[in-house]
Amino acid sequence: MKLSEIKINPNNPQKFTDLSKLENSIKEFPKMMELRPLVVDNNNMVLGGNKRLVCLKNLGYKEIPDTWVKSAQELTEAEQKRFIIADNVGFGEWDWEVLSDWDEPLKEWGLDIKVFDGDSEVGWNPDKTDEAELGDGINELVGYGLQSFWKDITNNNCPVFEYQIELPMQGKTNLVRQKYSRTNLESIQRVVKTYMRDGDYFLESCVGWATFSSVAKYFGFSGVGTDIWDVSLAHCKQQLAMIKTDASVDIKYGDAMNLPFDNDTFDFVYCNPPFMDEEKYSGSDNDIATNNDEEFAEKFIKLMQENYRVLKSDNLCVITINDKREKGILIPLQSKVIEWGIKAGFKLWDFVIAEVLSQKIRLRKKDYELRRTVKCHEYVIVFKKL
Secondary structure (H helix, E strand, C coil): CEHHHCECCCCCCECCCCCHHHHHHHHHCCCHHHHCCEEECCCCEEEECHHHHHHHHHCCCCECCHHHEEECCCCCHHHHHHHHHHHHCCCCCECHHHHCCCCCCCCCCCCCCCCCCCCCCCCCCCCHHHHHHHCCCHHHHHCCCCCCEECCCCHHHCHHHHHCCCCCECCCCCCCCCECCCCCHHHHHHHHHHHCCCCCCEEEECCCCCHHHHHHHHCCCCEEEEECCHHHHHHHHHHHHCCCCCCCEEEEECECCECCCCCCCEEEEEECCCCCCCCCCCCCCCCCCCCCHHHHHHHHHHHHHHHHHHEEEEEEEEEEECCEEECCEEECHHHHHHHHHHHCCCEEEEEEEEECCCCCHHHHHHHHHCCCCCCCEEEEEEEEEC
């Protein structure tokens, strides 16, 4: 059976936390899938095995033996919910916010569900609790409680996840992470739903792997993505072809420091530029990526000046950026980006800290020994052109 035909359950009541142990188990003992196969309904929606499905995709499986999938289409909706609980008791962490919507005897099934009320501790990401208390419709509009801390976000929570194609490989083979990185899909989804409005025509400068453009197109926004790297441009066209909507996104060559557009062309600008030289891109002289502080500052200011020029007045420009360590010393790129954006003419409009499951999380023991934390966040910096 093709994995592309099997759908992750959007109402999966378990969180996708660290899947490395499960992934390694499947890799070492693939026959375990015959003992605990994926269980799907008559629409191939997973009732049991959402995490296993993600691990299989991460391991590169395109097809799996029929014995790895079982059908539960004869179960009623109530029986399907009971099955999900029975199949997952003792595995992973429950998403109590999803389960709080279930009108089922969860305590009888062995779950002591947390009650969400005014006296409860709801953590960083209460989502549905403020909706229940305020009834203002914000959760339905943006999909979260509009907090400035974005925690517990995962790629799987964005519907574009199933349409993502493989990223190119970096040239070096001695890296822990050999594939290029991209911003979390749910983080991008929140950018789109929070800061964009119907009819906005967007520019994604430094389009990279078209992560923003893919999500924006999925939600019906048209625009343009530009980059100077042929590898990026080719990938973006393939990626956007996977998103079948009425929206149109044009991918074209364009230098972020000298954009090929007239003044006041776009209603919204998004840019996820290089983090100095964290990843190697085109290698061209006009590539923004560099490890020279002064050169990077000069290039970034030009980039922000161009973003300002092509953006219409009273509209937003969103930059996602990360911190960087240089010989152990932390370089606060977020403060520099704010400084450079203001220098280009923008006003600082909003600021978000978003969780990132760092590829370097495995190095936390070393970081502890060095008396520092693992960097597991990025910044969503929002500028406004007045």
